[in-house]
Amino acid sequence: MSCRSLFINLAKIHGYCDIDPIFPQRNFFANIIIAILQVILMQKSLDDIDFEKSGGLIPIIVQDANTKDVLTLAYSNKESLELTKKTGNSWFWSRSRKKLWMKGEESGNTQKVIEILVDCDSDAVIYLVEPSGPACHTGEQVCFHNKLEK
Amino acid sequence: MSCRSLFINLAKIHGYCDIDPIFPQRNFFANIIIAILQVILMQKSLDDIDFEKSGGLIPIIVQDANTKDVLTLAYSNKESLELTKKTGNSWFWSRSRKKLWMKGEESGNTQKVIEILVDCDSDAVIYLVEPSGPACHTGEQVCFHNKLEK
Structure with a gap:
């Protein structure tokens, strides 16, 4: 325990x-x-986060602070989580482009991060955000716009 | 495109x-x-899900269908996602125990899965659930009960 x-x-x-x-x-x-x-x-610091469990990256759930809609799942390393904390905008690590990226840096659809929540094992995080536009690169408001057939 | x-x-x-x-x-x-x-x-099948991108596992966001609280982040392989779809209870793959597990199989705090949502890249999933008890193994209602210090 x-x-x-x-x-x-x-x-x-x-x-x-x-x-x-x-x-x-x-x-x-x-x-x-x-x-x-x-x-x-219940206050966690950056050093408490277990980045090593998944090779330096943790999954980030981006949730709308007002509607509680889950907008996106993305990944962060320590540096992008630090940038999120410092700047108040949501930053991630792109696994495909292998670089840091700020949501909205090209589209303008930034996300203001209101709070960062950490789970019980310190290996997953929620960014509670106020988005200034659609979260998804397809133009949809949220990335989870598909249903698994029953 | x-x-x-x-x-x-x-x-x-x-x-x-x-x-x-x-x-x-x-x-x-x-x-x-x-x-x-x-x-x-917008209807996805199990075969559409991209399990290979992260070595056979995809992250699963478990969200309360009524309160919209994010309860847990866990992982599924194809088999556990199939079991979830078939049984209507939330199933996962435990990375630490290296086995399939059903939420609540020991605690009784099962989760009835109402809907399964799939993201734009088909590499992350939401289980929308009705939980019958706390989601977290610590006894908390949700796993994300810690805050990152500001």
């Missing part, structure tokens, strides 16, 4: 709402400490 | 709403044909 999971489970055992009727301060203070630890432990 | 993109662009040039004022039937019938072609071309 990771350090983070341990504290989350501790928080669950204590229970945020359960106040000890005999010594009410005990759970109250324990819960405050656990809440602070949770906030700290 | 792929066959599919060609027809989509043709549809855009014609415009679904623009009726020729001199010969109104022309665009009307052209649009009906294009609409039918679009529906056919």
